[in-house]
Amino acid sequence: MSTQKTDQLHRFLFSEAHIRGELVQLSESVKAMLDTKAYPPCLQTLLSEMMLATSLLTATLKFEGEISLQLQCEEGALKYALINGNHQQQLRGIARWDGELSDESFSEIVGKKGVLAITIMPKKGQQYQGIVALDKPSLAECLKGYFEQSEQLATEIVLHTLMTEKEVKAAGMLLQALPQSDTSHQKQNDTFEHVAHLTKTITKAEITELPVEEILHRLYHQEEVRLFDPVDVSFSCTCSQEKVNQAIASLPTEEVRNLLDERGKISTSCQYCFAEYKFTEEDFQNILGDAQPNSSKLH
Numbered sequence: 001m002s003t004q005k006t007d008q009l010h011r012f013l014f015s016e017a018h019i020r021g022e023l024v025q026l027s028e029s030v031k032a033m034l035d036t037k038a039y040p041p042c043l044q045t046l047l048s049e050m051m052l053a054t055s056l057l058t059a060t061l062k063f064e065g066e067i068s069l070q071l072q073c074e075e076g077a078l079k080y081a082l083i084n085g086n087h088q089q090q091l092r093g094i095a096r097w098d099g100e101l102s103d104e105s106f107s108e109i110v111g112k113k114g115v116l117a118i119t120i121m122p123k124k125g126q127q128y129q130g131i132v133a134l135d136k137p138s139l140a141e142c143l144k145g146y147f148e149q150s151e152q153l154a155t156e157i158v159l160h161t162l163m164t165e166k167e168v169k170a171a172g173m174l175l176q177a178l179p180q181s182d183t184s185h186q187k188q189n190d191t192f193e194h195v196a197h198l199t200k201t202i203t204k205a206e207i208t209e210l211p212v213e214e215i216l217h218r219l220y221h222q223e224e225v226r227l228f229d230p231v232d233v234s235f236s237c238t239c240s241q242e243k244v245n246q247a248i249a250s251l252p253t254e255e256v257r258n259l260l261d262e263r264g265k266i267s268t269s270c271q272y273c274f275a276e277y278k279f280t281e282e283d284f285q286n287i288l289g290d291a292q293p294n295s296s297k298l299h
């Protein structure tokens with residue numbers, strides 16, 4: 001099969017029916033995330049699917065900001081799995097588990113007490129959180145149910161991960177009906193049902209290996225589809241010394257003072273990429289200076 005550029009997100013539109021679509025194909029970005037730990041196979045697939053879903057959801061943001069998908073489990077070996085992505089399609093993720101896991105299914109990993117939260121964090125404005133019911137056998141079906149119930153938007157989601165010894169290929173699609181006036185509602189519903197049905201017929205090999213134009217042609221050649229320019233997707237951690245300093249600056253000054261007196265410096269590492277950061281007496285003095293802009297300007 002032909003090789004094409006992966007780690008890209010493609011948006012498309014069924015022009016007549018007002019249905020939006022996204023297709024994301026990932027390889028290097030998923031591999032880079034999975035390489036940070038020796039994940040058991042079922043968690044590799046879970047993290048890959050969560051990364052695809054986060055990329056697809058992040059692409060629906062109408063503002064600058066971040067989306068995180070956090071799966072928290074109270075029973076079983078998985079403690080949590082977390083993916084975080086921003087409007088620039090920079091994604092990162094991590095999972096923590098304790099005990100034996102190999103090729104468990106989504107339902108088996110999640111158990112009866114698993115909770116999946118979608119958090120939307122605009123750069124400006126209020127943070128929003130939604131809870132996804134985990135009552136279906138796959139992540140894709142649970143997310144579809146969430147959008148149809150809580151957002152009242154007809155939605156179709158497919159997520160596929162193809163794992164070989166050498167590489168990971170993952171791909172996902174999202175279709176969503178755009179809000180419409182009542183008159184064209186029935187026509188949109190009919191078209192949505194039709195294209196959603198077609199979307200589900202795509203195989204794992206097709207969606208992960210074929211170029212986007214060919215996938216769209218195979219599935220929807222009877223529809224009018226407009227394809228937009230792709231956006232690059234990357235595994236990238238957005239942690240920085242500045243963010244660490246900001247987080248420490250938000251703690252009570254006395255607490256920071258005590259920690260510095262005790263240890264000389266505060267060491268911390270990023271939970272996603274394990275980068276090490278140090279916060280020293282000098283950083284502390286800078287923060288104190290920033291906190292009193294008037295006095296520093298006067299002298």
Ligand SMILES: [Zn+2]
Nearest residue numbers: 237239270273
């Ligand atoms: Zn990091």
